[in-house]
Each structure stands twice: as structure tokens, then as C-alpha cells.
Amino acid sequence: MDKRQAIGSWLSGPRAAMEEAGADFGYRGEQLGLPEEGPGSIARPGRRLGALAVDWALSLLIAYGLITDGYQQATGNWALLIFFVMSVLTVGTIGFTPGKRLFGLRVVHLDTGMANPVRALLRSALLCVAIPALIWDRDGRGLHDRLARTVEVRI
Numbered sequence: 001m002d003k004r005q006a007i008g009s010w011l012s013g014p015r016a017a018m019e020e021a022g023a024d025f026g027y028r029g030e031q032l033g034l035p036e037e038g039p040g041s042i043a044r045p046g047r048r049l050g051a052l053a054v055d056w057a058l059s060l061l062i063a064y065g066l067i068t069d070g071y072q073q074a075t076g077n078w079a080l081l082i083f084f085v086m087s088v089l090t091v092g093t094i095g096f097t098p099g100k101r102l103f104g105l106r107v108v109h110l111d112t113g114m115a116n117p118v119r120a121l122l123r124s125a126l127l128c129v130a131i132p133a134l135i136w137d138r139d140g141r142g143l144h145d146r147l148a149r150t151v152e153v154r155i
Contacts, residue, residue, distance in 0.1 A: 028140045032110060032151060042140050043152040047103045054099030059083040084128050092120030096155075104155045107145075115150055123148035 019025065029035070029042040056079070063078035064070060090097045095106045095115050107115045107123070115123075126132040126144035135143040141151055 025138060028138070029151075030139075032139060034151070034153065039155060040153050043103075043105045043154055045140065047105055047154075048152060051097065051099035051103040051105055054102055055086065055097045056083060058098060059086065080128060084124050087124040087127065088117065088120050091115055091124065092117030100152070105152055106155050107150050107152050110149050110151060119148045119150055123150055 027036040032042075035041045059079040059082040060075065062082050063075050067078045067082075068075045087097055091100075091107050092115060095108065100106065107120070109115050109119060123144050126147060127142075132143035132147070137143075137146060139151075145151055
């Protein structure tokens, strides 16, 4: 292995280096019994971030316009509370937030196929902390999804 290959494997990450060495990880969601593409497959990070951005923007708009009346310091705190409540109520009842629906995503429980309010509460609380959402497994699920035993899939 020359220096360019060593640097290239470091930049592309451990998964790419292992796949280049011959390891077969399969596709994202294969271990969970989900299809590789189409409805029911694991949501890609771009869609998930887009849905999160829409939900956060909606929360900021509500906080700025209806509650704080432009008071900058309190807007972020109120927006986080609105985001949490919106996430718990919508994911816990219908399985998606407005942003997730716009991007064609849904949160489901691994065993039953439907998210319940208790799991939505745990998932949303961990999502608001932000650190668990930044730690992903090889299927692309965040730690908040793993602990709540949920997965975000395409509709």
C-alpha cells in the first residue's frame, strides 16, 4: 500500500477501507429486514437533514412570530420547546412531522411498524440534545433511533 492509498482510505472512512479489503456489509437496512430501495427503505441523510431543517424553520417561525415577538434571546429556547412538542405529538400519533411528510419520510417502530407516543417522547428528547443524533450506526440510524427502537423510512 502506498501513501496515496493510505491517505485515501483514511479520508473515505473505515467502512470504505473495509469494503475495499473485501468485507461485505450489505446495504443499509438489510439487518433490519428493510428493502434496499423504494418505500420502506431507510431514509438517506440528505432527506433527513432537509426534513429537520423544515421542522426547525417552522418552529423558529412560530416562536418568533407568535411568542417572542422578535425578542432574539428567547426565540431559540421557545423554538426548541416548540420543536420538541411538535415532534412528540406528530411522530407519536401519525408517524411524521410536517418536514418529514414534505420529504416523504416516516418514523416507524421496528417490531410493530408504528411509532407510539412513549417512543416518540424518548426519540424527541434525545434528538433535542443533538449529540445522540450525530452518532450513527452502519445502517444510518442515529443513536436516538436505536435507543427508541425506531427507524426513519421512506414513504
